[in-house]
Amino acid sequence: xxxxxxxxxxxxxxxxxxxxxxxxxxxxxxxxxxxxxxxxxxxxxxxxxxxxxxxxxxxxxxxxxxxxxxxxxxxxxxxxxxxxxxxxxxxxxxxxxxxxxxxxxxxxxxxxxxxxxxxxxxxxxxxxxxxxxxxxxxxxxxxxxxxxxxxxxxxxxxxxxxxxxxxxxxxxxxxxxxxxxxxxxxxxxxxxxxxxxxxxxxxxxxxxxxxxxxxxxxxxxxxxxxxxxxxxxxxxxxxxxxxxxxxxxxxxxxxxxxxxxxxxxxxxxxxxxxxxxxxxxxxxxxxxxxxxxxxxxxxxxxxxxxxxxxxxxxxxxxxxxxxxxxxxxxxxxxxxxxxxxxxxxxxxxxxxxxxxxxxxxxxxxxxxxxxxxxxxxxxxxxxxxxxxxxxxxxxxxxxxxxxxxxxxxxxxxxxxxxxxxxxxxxxxxxxxxxxxxxxxxxxxxxxxxxxxxxxxxxxxxxxxxxxxxxxxxxxxxxxxxxxxxxxxxxxxxxxxxxxxxxxxxxxxxxxxxxxxxxxxxxxxxxxxxxxxxxxxxxxxxxxxxxxxxxxxxxxxxxxxxxxxxxxxxxxxxxxxxxxxxxxxxxxxxx
Amino acid sequence: xxxxxxxxxxxxxxxxxxxxxxxxxxxxxxxxxxxxxxxxxxxxxxxxxxxxxxxxxxxxxxxxxxxxxxxxxxxxxxxxxxxxxxxxxxxxxxxxxxxxxxxxxx
Numbered sequence: 001x002x003x004x005x006x007x008x009x010x011x012x013x014x015x016x017x018x019x020x021x022x023x024x025x026x027x028x029x030x031x032x033x034x035x036x037x038x039x040x041x042x043x044x045x046x047x048x049x050x051x052x053x054x055x056x057x058x059x060x061x062x063x064x065x066x067x068x069x070x071x072x073x074x075x076x077x078x079x080x081x082x083x084x085x086x087x088x089x090x091x092x093x094x095x096x097x098x099x100x101x102x103x104x105x106x107x108x109x110x111x112x113x114x115x116x117x118x119x120x121x122x123x124x125x126x127x128x129x130x131x132x133x134x135x136x137x138x139x140x141x142x143x144x145x146x147x148x149x150x151x152x153x154x155x156x157x158x159x160x161x162x163x164x165x166x167x168x169x170x171x172x173x174x175x176x177x178x179x180x181x182x183x184x185x186x187x188x189x190x191x192x193x194x195x196x197x198x199x200x201x202x203x204x205x206x207x208x209x210x211x212x213x214x215x216x217x218x219x220x221x222x223x224x225x226x227x228x229x230x231x232x233x234x235x236x237x238x239x240x241x242x243x244x245x246x247x248x249x250x251x252x253x254x255x256x257x258x259x260x261x262x263x264x265x266x267x268x269x270x271x272x273x274x275x276x277x278x279x280x281x282x283x284x285x286x287x288x289x290x291x292x293x294x295x296x297x298x299x300x301x302x303x304x305x306x307x308x309x310x311x312x313x314x315x316x317x318x319x320x321x322x323x324x325x326x327x328x329x330x331x332x333x334x335x336x337x338x339x340x341x342x343x344x345x346x347x348x349x350x351x352x353x354x355x356x357x358x359x360x361x362x363x364x365x366x367x368x369x370x371x372x373x374x375x376x377x378x379x380x381x382x383x384x385x386x387x388x389x390x391x392x393x394x395x396x397x398x399x400x401x402x403x404x405x406x407x408x409x410x411x412x413x414x415x416x417x418x419x420x421x422x423x424x425x426x427x428x429x430x431x432x433x434x435x436x437x438x439x440x441x442x443x444x445x446x447x448x449x450x451x452x453x454x455x456x457x458x459x460x461x462x463x464x465x466x467x468x469x470x471x472x473x474x475x476x477x478x479x480x481x482x483x484x485x486x487x488x489x490x491x492x493x494x495x496x497x498x499x500x501x502x503x504x505x506x507x508x509x510x511x512x513x514x515x516x517x518x519x520x521x522x523x524x525x526x527x528x529x530x531x532x533x534x535x536x537x538x539x540x541x542x543x544x545x546x547x548x549x550x551x552x553x554x555x556x557x558x559x560x561x562x563x564x565x566x567x568x569x570x571x572x573x574x575x576x577x578x579x580x581x582x583x584x585x586x587x588x589x590x
Numbered sequence: 591x592x593x594x595x596x597x598x599x600x601x602x603x604x605x606x607x608x609x610x611x612x613x614x615x616x617x618x619x620x621x622x623x624x625x626x627x628x629x630x631x632x633x634x635x636x637x638x639x640x641x642x643x644x645x646x647x648x649x650x651x652x653x654x655x656x657x658x659x660x661x662x663x664x665x666x667x668x669x670x671x672x673x674x675x676x677x678x679x680x681x682x683x684x685x686x687x688x689x690x691x692x693x694x695x696x
Contacts, residue, residue, distance in 0.1 A: 099658050102673065106687035109622070109676030111659040114613035115645040115652045122649035140658075 010218045013061075013131070013167050016054025017047070019237025023213050023222035028167055029193040032217075033158050036171045038198030043209065043230055044171035045070065046079070047198070048133045050234045051169060053084045055131050056093040062129040064095040064120060069136035072096040082234050095123055099140070107143060113153050117160045124166060131167050138172040154191055193217045199225075206346045206377045211237065227348040227382065231356070238348050238389065254299070254365075254400060257291025257324075260470035261429075261444070264459070266452050269427050271364075272398035273450070274391050276422060278405045279431035283442055284461060284468075285404035286310070288431075289367040290319040290326060291468060292402050297329035301364035305337045306354055308373035312337040323467040336361050347378035351386040355393065365400045371421075372405040380420075387421045426450040431461060434482050441482035444470060460486060605637040606630065607667045613660040614646045618677040622661035625678035633690060 012026035021027045028034045028051070036044040048065075055061040067075060076086045076096070090096055099116065120132060134157070141150040161168040170192070195214040200207060209228050213221040228237040253267035256275075262268040269275050277285050286307070293303035305326075307315055315337070316326045329335035338357060340350060358366065368390075374383040387403070394401040403421070422428050428448040434441050442461040446454045460471040460482040471486060481489050610626055612619035623642065630638040645652040645660055655664075665672040665688060674687050685691070 097653075098656075101658065101675070105673040105675055106683060107676050108674050108683040108687065109625075109679040110618050111661060111676045112613070112616065112618060113659055114616060114619075115611055115660040115662065116658045118613070118645045118649040119653035119657075123653060 012219075013055065014059075015051040016058055017050055017235055017237060019226065019228065019239040020047075020235075022239045023211075023226055023237065024194065024196075024216060025219050025221050028169065029217070029219070030167050031162055031165045032193035033161060033168045033170060033191070034194040034196065035192040036169065036196050036198060037174050037214075038171075038211075039200065040173060042198040042200040043228070043235060044173075044198055045075070045135050046082075046230060047235055048135055048169045048171050049075075049079060050082075050084075052094060052131055052133055053086070053089065056089055057084075060093075061131060062093045062095070062127045063131035063133070064097065064124065064127075064129050065133045065135065066097045066099045066116070066120070067135050068099050068139040071100070072098045081232060083232075084234070092127075095127060095129065101140065101143060110144070110146070110149060112149075113140075113156060117156070121160070121164055124164065129166070131169070132161075133169045133171070135171050136173060137170050151191075158191060194219075194221075203379060204377075208346050208348070208378060208382070227346075227385070229346070229348045229352050231349075231352050236352050238351065238385070255295040257288065257293075257295040258468055258470060260459070264446060264455050264457075264470070265427070265449060266454070269400065270451060271400050272395060273426035274394060274401040274403065274424070275427040275429065276403050276405060276425035277429050277431065278407050278422075280407050280433065283431035283433065284463065285406070285431065286315065286369050287319060287322060287324070287463070287468060289369040289402055289404055290315065290324045293335060293365060293367050294319075294324050294326060294329065296363075296365035296400075297326075297332075297334040301334070302361060303329075303335050303365040303367070304357060304361055304363040305335065306357070306366070306368045307337070307339050308342045308368075308370060310339060310369075312339045315339075321465060322463050323465060336363065342373040342376050345377070347374040347382045347386045350374060350377070351390060354390065358393070358397070358399065363399065365402070366394060367402040367404075369402075369404040370406045371403040384420060388424060391421070391424050422448070434458075434460075436481070437483060437485040439483035439485075441486075443482060604668055605639065606634050606665065607639045607641070609641045609643060609655075609664045609666055611643045611645050611652060611655070611657045611660055611662040611664075614644055616660065619661045621677040621679065622663065625681070625684075626663055629678070629681060629684060633685075 011030040012024070012028060013030050014021050014027040015024070036047055038044050052063040052065055056063055065072070065075075076090060079086055086094070097120070123129070124132070141153060144150050144153065157168065157170070160166075192215075194216045196211055197214050198209070198211045200209050202208070209230070210225045211228050212225040213223070222239065226237055226239040228235055252271045253262075253265075253269065254271050255262050255268045256265070277288055279285050289305065293305045296303040305315075316330070319326055326335060326337075330337065336357070338353075340353065342350075345353075354366075354368070371387060372383070374386055378386075391401065391403075393399075403425075405421070425448065427446070427450065429444060429446050431442055431444050434443040442463075443458045444461045445456070445458045448454075457473050459473055462469055462471055471482075473481075475481070608626060608630070610623055612623060623640075626640060630640065643651055643655075645657065659675050661675070661677060663674045663678065665674070672687055672689075674684060678684050
């Protein structure tokens with residue numbers, strides 16, 4: 001679907017219909033013929049009328065609507081619900097002409113549209129009209145009952161448009177777009193400048209509308225069939241313009257609602273990006289969605305929570321049971337919850353509804369849970385296309401988008417979503433069930449996180465009535481422990497720590513005791529030393545005072561003995577020779 | 591058969607008043623006018639009146655009179671009003687439309 005805007009020779013008039021100008025590369029061929037072909041009720045009249053209205057309102061271009069089948073008054077009344085204010089427009093900007101041939105009229109021979117064209121020309125001149133719609137032209141042409149004549153009239157219209165410089169939109173009914181039917185009006189596509197085929201079919205019980213630009217003379221155009229819906233404000237064509245929007249540079253990170261998860265993501269997810277959470281039923285995707293919007297509201301931002309097949313009240317209640325309070329935010333108006341029944345419409349219709357919600361409410365954060373529900377209505381291809389466009393829309397508007405996707409049983413280990421949007425996701429987290437130790441616990445893994453490194457560690461997601469958190473991983477033998485095993489392990493680890501602490505304390509005390517002991521010993525030794533020193537000192541002093549003390553005494557003793565001996569001898573000599581003994585006696589008395 | 595110049599819805603004397611819308615000298619229009627003229631001369635020679643309106647010259651008139659195709663013949667009187675489109679090549683059809691049997695009738 002790559003194409004540029006109209007270049008050079010061929011001038012185009014914008015239709016003003018979202019997506020239509022994309023697939024036609026700018027709109028309708030100016031002063032050329034565009035034919036809208038389709039079965040009954042597929043939206044040709046609405047499409048043509050909408051283009052007329054847009055040009056009248058936006059570009060102030062008057063237009064004319066020639067109704068060959070419908071009563072114009074009824075038409076204006078029926079389209080009242082789109083809010084186009086046709087009655088107002090019909091006064092000046094738009095001219096409605098009822099061009100129905102009365103059933104009373106008798107056809108007697110060949111006729112042509114000259115009268116009509118002549119009067120239209122005059123009218124166009126009068127009001128300055130640039131656009132003219134011939135609605136259900138086939139109704140008139142069939143009256144001619146002659147293919148050659150029909151062809152002639154169509155040529156007449158074409159030439160007339162070219163001459164007057166008016167842009168013409170013709171609508172024609174074809175029962176079924178089979179070749180047999182198309183043969184009847186087969187010439188029409190060959191003659192027109194631009195041919196658009198509209199189709200309505202039922203796909204797996206869901207009504208799906210599609211349109212395709214069959215041909216566009218002199219211009220490139222989208223070749224594929226694109227879905228469209230008739231909303232309550234008109235037709236919207238679901239085509240992206242094929243150009244991938246410029247990704248905004250990542251800057252700010254916002255919280256996911258779980259502090260530990262933000263940590264794992266280095267602060268949170270980047271604003272304006274999208275995150276995908278996949279998981280099988282019951283893993284907690286809705287809870288995470290609730291946390292995400294709660295976090296947004298807590299920051300004072302508007303958040304939109306779109307849920308499929310769940311009642312808003314139930315969601316609020318379930319979330320409250322894990323400590324997520326959405327009610328105050330609902331009351332304050334920061335949070336808008338939209339519960340949609342998937343089966344009520346096709347994927348395309350749901351996208352339009354979400355787009356309108358976003359446009360009207362202008363949220364900063366949007367959560368869609370589960371987005372995968374769209375696969376049920378329209379098939380995988382349509383759902384994926386819708387997912388893509390929603391992602392691009394939010395990215396362009398810097399809205400942070402959270403999508404959840406249900407993995408249907410088959411093999412969660414395969415980790416592919418039914419939508420295959422994982423390639424588009426900026427952040428992808430998976431919640432899986434981990435079976436060990438006879439328990440089923442929830443495990444969260446970050447599979448992908450664009451723009452930042454992330455841990456590939458699987459962590460247990462714990463729900464409690466005070467909140468949700470992620471547990472630290474406990475690895476044992478290459479496996480992550482969860483649930484009871486984790487608690488056991490946690491306890492063991494705590495016990496170990498406690499034991500270690502005790503041991504350390506014990507050691508501390510021992511060392512202290514040793515110190516004390518040591519001190520004491522040192523003290524005792526010191527004292528011992530002191531005592532000995534003192535003794536030594538004393539002895540030293542004593543020996544100094546009487547240097548030959550002992551020897552002296554002995555000498556003295558010897559001397560005195562000698563003296564006594566001498567004196568005794570002397571005495572004996574005097575007396576009778578003297579007895580030494582007596583001298584000794586005498587001496588001892590001394 | 592009284593000649594009448596009155597142009598009104600109720601013509602008491604049964605005169606036929608036709609309006610024919612033509613597209614200039616377009617073949618079908620020319621045929622239609624010729625056919626109408628010849629038919630009138632044949633069936634009501636003295637009591638008919640044909641007003642010719644060229645849509646190319648008076649487009650707003652066509653719009654006002656809700657004429658979409660050419661040629662268009664409107665039998666204004668006698669009542670009821672009858673519209674016939676086409677070049678009137680099928681005379682039998684025209685007579686039937688006018689409520690006339692396929693033979694002279696005042």
